[in-house]
Amino acid sequence: MNMLTKPYDVVDPKLDLVLERDVDVAPELVWKAWTIPEHLVHWFTPAPWTTPFCEIDLRPGGAFTTVMRSPGGEEFPATCCYLEVVPNRKLVWTNALAPGYRPLDKVTSCPGTDLIYTAILTLAPVATPAGMGTRYTARVLHKDEGGRQAMAEMGFLEGWGTALDQLIAFVKKKS
């Protein structure tokens, strides 16, 4: 019945992967890059992978659908369910539930694996040498240490880091 931090809000180093970086792009632009399909497709997958399709129903329970394409042309469709949508500040989604919050057995949204995860993206305004920027924090929660380890070995930090580089380059080019 209060908003105090609970133990389950805190990063668990055995179960979570975290990418945190200060970037010199305002939270509002990072938010758009993550929530407007026509923006997202430009940066979401580290090159030479591409994102030929994205559809977004931006509300709790709504669908977050992407198709990722490998350099060899293999396509990986993925549908997640948004859990929290706080404009310009926080976006939470999971592949443990189908859109509409339906429990799900078969997880298809990690290419080549059945990893179940929840992603919590937080954007906090920070001053940077170039002006107003964003403390960008992506926390990915797993159900067990094996899941965390498998995602780490898939290159979570490198992959999400490269995607963030691409996001920043896209936003700067666009504005």
Next chain:
Amino acid sequence: MNMLTKPYDVVDPKLDLVLERDVDVAPELVWKAWTIPEHLVHWFTPAPWTTPFCEIDLRPGGAFTTVMRSPGGEEFPATCCYLEVVPNRKLVWTNALAPGYRPLDKVTSCPGTDLIYTAILTLAPVATPAGMGTRYTARVLHKDEGGRQAMAEMGFLEGWGTALDQLIAFVKKKS
């Protein structure tokens, strides 16, 4: 990017169980009965089962914890994760995620089973012969037909219906 109803918002008769009833208690009182532990313990489990413990962290991602006790004294602790909290109108929770949205393998919140579900409780104001009442709709989403069937055979409709009778009696006695 819109709030239109999507296919996944609509009841799927193969996968969902639904209890809908108009009751002559205002939505605000039904809401309190569901969200204040000291209220909930009085009606949550059909007698002669009891609810000796309840703890509620009422926010998206927060924990909804109960302990149910059988007539023989066996206790069944259960922890769910709230997904949506719209005061007096809508409450959504699941046992497919642990509090803080962490994906979960082992489900313990259905006594004697491992049923995974999401519950969507909606409260709409309606006029009743006795004054302002509530259209009470409890929709429980399953991942497959087997899960729906198992919960139906556990007596979902009777159990949730009896609990609702107890909720109404509690609210009327209290006010």
